[in-house]
Amino acid sequence: MKILVCMKQVPQKDAPLKLNENGTWIRDDVSYEVNEPDAYALEEALRQREKHGGEVVVITSGPPRAQQVLREALAKGADRAIHLEGDGFVTLDAFNTAKAFAAAIKEESFDLIFTGLQSDDYGFAQTGVILAELLGWPHATIIMQLEKSDSGIRVKRELEAGFFQFVDMPLPAVLTIQSGINKLRYATLIGIKQAKNKPLKKVSFDETKPALGDNLQKIEKLYIPQKTKKTEVLEGPPGEIAKKLVEKLRNELRVL
């Protein structure tokens, strides 16, 4: 099986984020990491290759810093990487990002494309599904299990409120992968060494541009959300905070 994994670099989970001067985006002097569901998507691709053979290719779009995500994926065992490199990719909406990916893989023939189910920055949860539509492939979202079948694949979709569902579908297909589908591996030293010699293809924003359209949605303003709730802040040494909390639990909430 030949599998493409779409990955994204996002700000680290507990990184303090600040707005830029125009209030349109965050300041980019923060630490970044791989978007968590994408890491699970990569792991699933590697496991499928170990079972069935084939190739795992990783792709990302973003400025030069985003290459780190690809390097890590290559160190974990991906065979090669594609970097749509440029600042221009950061502000693309989901439709355009999907168009950029579709254009970049025009000459390839994948059996499967994985994305994480959503990103921790924009949180669109759309790029994978739109990519399927652009390619004319079937898709399934929020996948928790994947097996090869005679006619294609059999996947387990997560539904709401603890429900799941098995779906049989033909290949090629796009799947959006849920966190927790597997256990992540670490890169080995030898893997990190080998990664340096693996192919990493770069595609510039200008090369991609003909495939893109106008963004169809625009962030007018980014801001810290207004609080709707009155929050009481407890401060002081831990012992005192504990006393105050218990007082609250007993006298105000009456749960003690």
Next chain:
Amino acid sequence: MADSILVVVEQREGKLNRVSWETLTGAQALASETGWTLEAAVAGSGIGDIANEIAANKVAKVYALESPKLEPYTPDGFVAALKQFVEQKQPQLVLMPHTYQVRDFAPKLAAALGRSLISDSVGYKYEGGKLLFTRQMFQGKFAADVSFVGEAPYFATFQNGAFRGDQVQAGGALAPVETVNVEVADGVIRNKPEAPFKEAKQAVDLTQAEIIVAVGRGIKEQKNIEIAKQLAEALGGEIAASRPICDSGWLPMDRQVGSSGQTVAPKLYLALGISGAIQHVVGMKGARTIIAVNKDAEAPIFEIADVAVVGNLFDIVPPLIEEVKKAKSA
């Protein structure tokens, strides 16, 4: 049909998903602000009852998009049906609840029409003729006001809890219901879904718990779960967790609170080291009192907390256990 709003309500196995009422409430408010006509649609097979249920509310018209091929749900089937319908009706705006089913087909639907979907909105603004949808970004740390560019129809989904479903306005007379027999050609539907099932019987029903002590990534290591358990025990409550904790196997899946776990509304929700990602918050924001302990003062959990303790949970929890025990034995 210019200047109209179409709400696509969600049905699963012939039942209306209650979150549809929230979207309808939001759409009613938007319709009265803009003066646009509000219509609703439901897609499926044998969905007349649902269409009638919607028609009892303040909507101009309800469409039942019927085809035997729409049961069970598949993204291919739903997109085929809704694409024809939206192309023909040309509403200004199509609104849907941001459910797992909608996220499965709505991006495809919008893309198939060459249009854009603003997903997971928590509200809207209509200012000087400009329509903006507000969505959370960076896991709730920021909010963004987003506008549509280009031509309608525009698509947007509303997050669970964005509006009050119990505030939906009833209509006067029953709105007219039109059944539209949609054509889904052979071969269009490629996925073959099986019936939904529950994994294992859930041993714990967190929805009944009055006190919940929940842990998130801030707990750091599996062995640290123990102090949270001790606190839950001292309080006479249940232990719960955000998704990453259950994914790591530190607590069983039936202890998970959030969009993919249980939705709870206890008297007290004590969140320890939980950042407050949207997926978790939708499962617990109905708690009467939320106390959050987190070392990151910017954590989104504090947006919805009644009581905020900015500090290290490992410093706070041990003395808290002692104080609770003292109070109980007093």
